[in-house]
Amino acid sequence: MNIRRIWLDRDPSGKQQWADFLVTAGLIPDEQLDYTIGIYDQEKLIGTGSIFRNILKCIAIDASYQNENLLSQIVQALRERLRDIGYQHYFLYTKPKTSRLFHSLGFTEITATTDLVFMEQGFPDFNDYLTELKKQQRKTKNNAAIVMNANPFTNGHLYLVTEAAKSVETVYLFVLSEERSLFDTKTRFELVKKGVSHLENVVVLPTREYMVSSATFPSYFLKDQAKASIAQVQAVLDATLFKEKIASALSISTRFVGEEPFSEVTEIYNQAMKKTFGSALKLVILPRKKSGEEVISASRVRALMDEKNYAAIKALVPPATFEVITKQKNK
Template sequence: MNIRRIWLDRDFAAKQQWSDFLINADLIPDDQLDYTIGIYDQEKLIGTGSIFRNILKCIAIDSSYQNENLLSQIVQALRERLQETGYQHYFLYTKPKTSKLFRSLGFTEIAATAELVFMEQGFPDFEDYLVELKKHQQMTEQNAAIVMNANPFTNGHLYLVTEAAKCAQTVYLFVLSEERSLFDAKTRFKLVKEGVKHLSNVVVLPTREYMVSSATFPSYFLKNQAKENIARVQAELDATLFKEKIAPVLNITKRFVGEEPLSPVTNIYNQAMENVFSSALNLIILPRKKVDDEVISASRVRALMKEQAYEEIKSLVPNSTFKEIMNQKKE
C-alpha cells in the first residue's frame, strides 16, 4: 500500500477513479479542493482524503479495508500538509455514524444535525470564540442578531440594522470573517462599524469560522453553482450551530434577515433558519429597502463599480462606504 497525491486537475483517469470511489462511499465529489491524496493497493484506490483551505473533506475508506487503520494514515497525511502550509487549526464535516472515529483521532464536535457533524481540531478553537463573544456581552434581555457579509455595507444593510435596533435592547451584528469577497474582511468590518456608529445599542462582532464560512456553509460562496440539496444541508448545520451554541451565550432571542428575491442560496438559508429556529428563536424577515423600485444590494453596488457609475452608487451606500469605494478607485 502507498499514499500519493491525486492531481484532479491534471489526471482525468485518476479523477474519474476518485469520483467513482466517493460516489460508492455515498459521498458527493467536491470541486472545491486544494489538495487530494489517495491510498492505493497497487493501482486500486482504497482510501482518499482532501483539503480545501483548512477544511478536511471527501474522506473515504474502502469498506473491505476498514480494519487497516487507513483513516488515521489519511488524516495524519492531511494534517502534515496543513501544518506545512501554516495551519494549526482545522475543520471537518462527517456523517453522524463516523463522527466517533474522528473523535478518537482528536477532533471535537462543534455542532451536529441528522445528516452532518461539524468538527474541529487545533487552536484557537470554538470555546475560545465563545469566550471572545462573552467579553462583548451586554447585560440586556431583549437581544437580536444580524449576520452579514456587507460586501460592501449598503443603505439596505443599514436599514436592516436600524429596524432591528428599534426592536431590541442590544443588536449583535456579526460580520463575516471569510476572505472570499471583493472587500476584504478588515475593510468590511471597518465599514460596518463606521456605518452603524450612531446606533448606540449595536455591537459589531466577527464571525471567525463559525457562521456562514467555508467551514460551516461553503455553498453560500458558490451562489448560483450550489446544488440546492447540498446548500440546504449546510444551511441547516449553520443555523443549528447559531441556535444551539451562539445565541444562548449572548441571550439572543431574535434574528433579523432581509427577504431574498435575488439569491436562491440565501433564500434556502432563510428557509433553513425558519425550520431550525422553530419556537426557540424568532426569525424576522424584513422587506428589502429599494431605490427607484429596485432592491438595494451589495451585488448591484459591485456591478456599478465595474461600470464606474459612481454617482448612481452614492444613493445606495452610506458616506463611509462611498469614501472607501472612491479610495479603491484611486488605487
C-alpha cells in the same frame, strides 16, 4: 499499499476513479478541493481524503479494508499537509455514525445535525471564540442578531440594522470574517462599525469561521454555481450551530434577515433557518429597502463600480462606504 496525491485537475481517469469511490462510500464528490490524496493497494483505490483551505473533507475508506488503520494514515497525511502550509487549526465534516472514529483521532465536535457532524482540532477553537464574544456581551435580555457579509455596507444593510435596533435592547451584528469578497474583511468590518456607530445598542462582532464561512457554509460563496441539495445540508448545519451554541451564549432570541429576491442559495439559507429555529428562535424577514424602483443590494453597488457610475452609488451607501469606494477609484 502506498499514499500518493490525486491530481483531480490533471488526471481525468484518476478523478473518475476517485468520484466513483466516494459515491460507493455514500459521499458526494466535492468540487471545492485544494488537495487530494489516495491510498492504493497496487492500483486499487482503497482510501482517500481531501483538503479545502483548512477543512478536511471527502474522507472515505474501502469497507473491506476498515481494520487496516487507513483512516489514521489519511488524516495524519492531511494534517501534515495543513501544518506545512501554515495551518494550526482545522475543521472536519463527517457522518454521525463515523464521528467517534475522528473523536479518537483528537477532533472535537462543535455541532451536529441528522446529516453531518462538524468537528475541529487545534487552536484557537470554538470555546475561544465564545470567550471572545462574551467579552462584548451586554447585560440585556431582549437581544437580536444579524449576520452580513456587507460587501460593501449599503443603505440596505443600514436599514435592516436600524429596524432591528428599534425593536430589541441589543443587536449583535456579525460581519463575515471570510476573505472571499471584493472588499477585504478588515475594510468590511470597519465600514459596518462606522455605518452603525450612531446606534448605541448595536454591537459589531466577527464571525471567525463559525458562521457562513468556508467551514460551515461553503456553498454561500458559490451562489448560482452551488448545488441546491448540498447548500441545503450546509445551511441547516450553519443554522444549527447558531441556534444551539451562539444564540444561547448571547441570549439571542431573534434573528433578522432581509428577504432574498436574487440569490437561490441565500433563500435556501433563510428557509433553513426558519425550519431549524422552530419555536426556539424567532426569524424576522424584512422587505429590502428600495432606491427608486430597485432594491438596494451590495451586488448592485459592485455592478455600478464596474460601470464607474459613482453618482448612482452615492445614493445607495453611507458616507464612509462611498469614501472607500472613491478611494479605490483613484488607485
